[in-house]
Amino acid sequence: MTDVLGMTLTELRDEIASGSISSQQATKVYLDVVEEREPQVSAFREVLADRALTRAAEVDDERQAGKDAGPLAGVPIAVKDNLCTPFGRTTCSSKILANFKAPYMSTAVGKLVDAGAVILGKTNMDEFAMGSSTENSGFGATRNPWDLNRVPGGSSGGSATAVASRMCAAALGSDTGGSIRQPAAFCGVAGLKPTYGRVSRYGLVAYGSSLDQIGPITHDVADCALLTQVISGHDPRDSTSLTADVPDLPAAINAPPGSLRIGLPKEFYSDALDVEINAAIHKAADTLAQTGAQLVEISLPHSRIDRDAEGKLSSYAVACYYIVAMAEASSNLARYDGVHYGHRTSKDVEGIVEMYSKSRAEGFGQEVKRRIMLGNYTLSAGYYEAYYSKALKVRRLIKNDFDEAFKLCDVVLCPTTPTTAFQIGEKASDPLTMYLADIYTISVNLAGLPGLSLPCGLSAEGMPIGMQLIGPPLGEPVVLQVGRLFEQVSGISRLTPPIVERTGTN
Amino acid sequence: MDKSIDSNLVRHIGRLSRIELTEGEIRIFAQQLAAIVEYFDKLQELDTENVQPMPHAVEVYNVLAEDKMGQSLSPDQALANAPQRDGDFFRVPKVIGDS
Numbered sequence: 361m362t363d364v365l366g367m368t369l370t371e372l373r374d375e376i377a378s379g380s381i382s383s384q385q386a387t388k389v390y391l392d393v394v395e396e397r398e399p400q401v402s403a404f405r406e407v408l409a410d411r412a413l414t415r416a417a418e419v420d421d422e423r424q425a426g427k428d429a430g431p432l433a434g435v436p437i438a439v440k441d442n443l444c445t446p447f448g449r450t451t452c453s454s455k456i457l458a459n460f461k462a463p464y465m466s467t468a469v470g471k472l473v474d475a476g477a478v479i480l481g482k483t484n485m486d487e488f489a490m491g492s493s494t495e496n497s498g499f500g501a502t503r504n505p506w507d508l509n510r511v512p513g514g515s516s517g518g519s520a521t522a523v524a525s526r527m528c529a530a531a532l533g534s535d536t537g538g539s540i541r542q543p544a545a546f547c548g549v550a551g552l553k554p555t556y557g558r559v560s561r562y563g564l565v566a567y568g569s570s571l572d573q574i575g576p577i578t579h580d581v582a583d584c585a586l587l588t589q590v591i592s593g594h595d596p597r598d599s600t601s602l603t604a605d606v607p608d609l610p611a612a613i614n615a616p617p618g619s620l621r622i623g624l625p626k627e628f629y630s631d632a633l634d635v636e637i638n639a640a641i642h643k644a645a646d647t648l649a650q651t652g653a654q655l656v657e658i659s660l661p662h663s664r665i666d667r668d669a670e671g672k673l674s675s676y677a678v679a680c681y682y683i684v685a686m687a688e689a690s691s692n693l694a695r696y697d698g699v700h701y702g703h704r705t706s707k708d709v710e711g712i713v714e715m716y717s718k719s720r721a722e723g724f725g726q727e728v729k730r731r732i733m734l735g736n737y738t739l740s741a742g743y744y745e746a747y748y749s750k751a752l753k754v755r756r757l758i759k760n761d762f763d764e765a766f767k768l769c770d771v772v773l774c775p776t777t778p779t780t781a782f783q784i785g786e787k788a789s790d791p792l793t794m795y796l797a798d799i800y801t802i803s804v805n806l807a808g809l810p811g812l813s814l815p816c817g818l819s820a821e822g823m824p825i826g827m828q829l830i831g832p833p834l835g836e837p838v839v840l841q842v843g844r845l846f847e848q849v850s851g852i853s854r855l856t857p858p859i860v861e862r863t864g865t866n
Numbered sequence: 867m868d869k870s871i872d873s874n875l876v877r878h879i880g881r882l883s884r885i886e887l888t889e890g891e892i893r894i895f896a897q898q899l900a901a902i903v904e905y906f907d908k909l910q911e912l913d914t915e916n917v918q919p920m921p922h923a924v925e926v927y928n929v930l931a932e933d934k935m936g937q938s939l940s941p942d943q944a945l946a947n948a949p950q951r952d953g954d955f956f957r958v959p960k961v962i963g964d965s
Contacts, residue, residue, distance in 0.1 A: 463943040556923035570923050599929040600922070662912070679906050690883065697884065699958055701947035711962035717886040729885055734899060736882045737875075738906070750909050752919030757912065759920060791898055792905060808923025833924060 364389045368854065369435055369529040369583040370610075376434040379423070383416035383434025386529075387478055390436045394480070394527045397859065401503045401512075403521040405441045406448045407481040412436060415478045422476075430476030432590060438528040440519050441482040442489055443469050443574070444563040452565050453497040454487045456696050456703045456723025466563020467598070468532060468574045468591040475590045480528050483518030487725045488693065489536055489567040491515050492797040494543070495788050496727045503784070504546060505857040506823055510781040513543030519577045520547040526860050530578040530587055534564055536571045537681055538776075538801025541813035544577050545776035545826020548815045548855040550843070551577040552584045555833050556808035557602040559588075560595030566692040568685040569600075571805040580853045581814060581843040585609035588836060604834055612837040613844040620653040620842065623769030627664035628800060632673050634779045640817040640825045641775050647850050648773070648842070658765040658772065662757045663803040673778070673796045677758055681802040682795055683738050683751035690735025693728065696720060730791060759807040766832045771842050775800050776813040776826035804830055812839045814846065815855050824855060871900040 364372060364386050375381045391409050398404060416436075422429040439445070442452045444462035451457045465473070473479065486496035494502045494517025502517045504510040505525035512521040516533025520543035523531050533540040535553035544551025552575045559574045566572060576587035589609040595601045624645060629638060649655050663677045698704035698719030705718035724732070738747035765772060778799055787794045804811040809830055816827040827846075831839035847853040876896045880887040887895065941954045950957040 460947055463939055463946060557926070570921060596931060599931075600924075600926065602924065602926070674908065676909060676912060679908050682902070683906055683909075694884075698949055700944075700956055702949075704949035709959050712959050713884065713961075714886075715959050716884040717880075720884055721886040724885065729883075729887075729891075730895065730898060730902075732883045732885065733876070733879045733895065734902060737871075737879050737899070737903070740879075740882060746910075747906055749919060750914060751906075752921055753914035753917040754909055754912055756917050756920035757914070792901055795902075806923070 365526045368579045383419045387416040403518040433476030436480045438531040442565040455498040467560035486515035489515040513546035515539040544813045546781035548824030550814045555810045560598040562597040568688040613840045617841040621769040623658035623772045625660045632665045644816040660761040677803045680754040686731045686735035772830040776828040780823035
């Protein structure tokens with residue numbers, strides 16, 4: 361039996377297209393792994409086994425009939441549970457949406473389906489995408505397949521875990537402050553946040569509307585390129601989506617990048633950064649330099665990271681991000697009021713406002729409540745100028761830094777995270793400590809740029825280390841090209857966590 | 867910024883947010899929110915005198931749509947998740963006074 365679990369999505373797609381394996385066979389292989397491994401890692405909110413097998417059979421029939429079933433025909437993919445699907449439920453891992461059945465398909469998932477993919481299930485996440493560990497899920501945490509006592513990262517922890525532990529060929533996540541890239545780094549897989557507006561947000565449950573983007577989490581860069589291409593494109597139903605053409609990304613990444621200037625932000629290599637990660641990123645830079653790339657020191661002053669007098673990490677960008685994200689979240693989550701859908705309190709109420717207040721109190725987790733309240737605080741009379749308005753100005757300064765940097769380099773190379781995956785429970789009691797896990801990823805969302813995380817090594821404890829490549833707006837081709845180049849030259853790709861036992865050959 | 871986030875302010879924010887809070891939550895949130903807001907105050911260190919705010923990540927302007935009929939949800943689809951349905955309506959408790 362061909363080693364389905366050892367294949368990338370692209371390889372599996374090719375095997376199915378050649379007829380050497382059917383989609384039903386491949387889907388069954390993954391579902392068997394889910395049955396075995398899911399109890400250990402809890403990556404899924406909902407596994408859609410019957411539906412997946414039925415769909416796989418349909419795709420097999422289409423291919424038998426000689427039809428072109430699409431560039432992803434028959435490949436099993438999981439999607440984060442904040443992507444609306446008109447099948448199963450869409451809960452955002454929140455009790456307030458525990459039984460919500462979306463009446464429509466999100467554009468991104470719809471494109472996967474139109475391309476022939478088989479949707480295996482909806483993955484666990486931090487509630488409403490608010491978190492960096494998936495510990496904020498209303499239905500229990502997901503565990504890192506590299507070490508079950510550690511977090512997989514968040515908020516797309518379920519998706520990253522599902523890919524790393526070979527429970528699906530790839531997954532979709534969403535990224536508002538690092539929620540694709542950070543779990544990808546913690547789980548030793550690749551993850552891309554596209555340029556803001558590259559992928560339609562129609563059907564993505566909104567958290568921070570000026571920051572959110574949907575993107576792929578995959579075994580390698582080639583798979584990232586393929587999935588990004590499938591889900592990208594203008595959508596009239598998302599007025600923030602870009603009209604720019606989508607390039608042929610799988611073809612683009614095989615073209616050598618030519619003379620390449622790689623920017624290393626000097627502010628990112630302070631003592632805030634774990635020593636091993638620092639070394640791994642510099643080794644990656646040297647690896648790329650050996651191919652002829654030029655390493656250039658650049659400066660991102662408003663994204664700089666300091667330690668304050670008490671030794672705590674300090675970053676303007678983190679403050680800016682959280683003000684903006686929480687303000688947007690307080691508005692976006694106002695719709696969960698128990699009126700049209702979602703949880704409604706069963707307690708007696710004197711009127712509609714009490715119904716809102718009790719329903720929301722019962723349905724939302726603590727982190728969500730915190731963010732809604734902070735958002736309302738920073739937007740309220742007397743505080744708007746000092747916080748929200750100020751943050752929007754700092755946002756422009758952060759973006760300007762990148763614009764200047766991209767005059768000197770083609771792509772920025774930096775860490776994805778300040779540490780490797782931390783222990784479950786370690787940061788859960790102090791919100792601020794958790795927020796600081798995002799220091800290397802958030803500027804990218806604030807500036808709307810594309811960012812790719814890919815594994816560049818393992819720590820001494822055996823945990824994956826991720827490196828991040830950031831591009832100019834619509835710079836997916838260069839980011840993916842450099843990522844692919846790194847994979848080829850370093851040989852680092854398709855890392856396998858200890859929990860995975862490979863079946864078949866290899 | 868010389869504002870303290872005390873229990874009264876948390877209660878007020880809770881009302882603005884339409885989230886009922888227990889006394890215990892009010893106390894804990896007061897501490898946590900105060901620490902986070904103090905962190906936000908760092909931004910005051912930056913000079914943003916002549917800087918334009920940036921509410922959008924990538925700026926697009928005047929994205930308009932033609933005013934023509936397309937597909938929309940049927941009443942049954944729209945009401946499918948209703949906690950309480952009354953014919954073609956969502957049933958809710960009455961709106962009273964000025965809460």
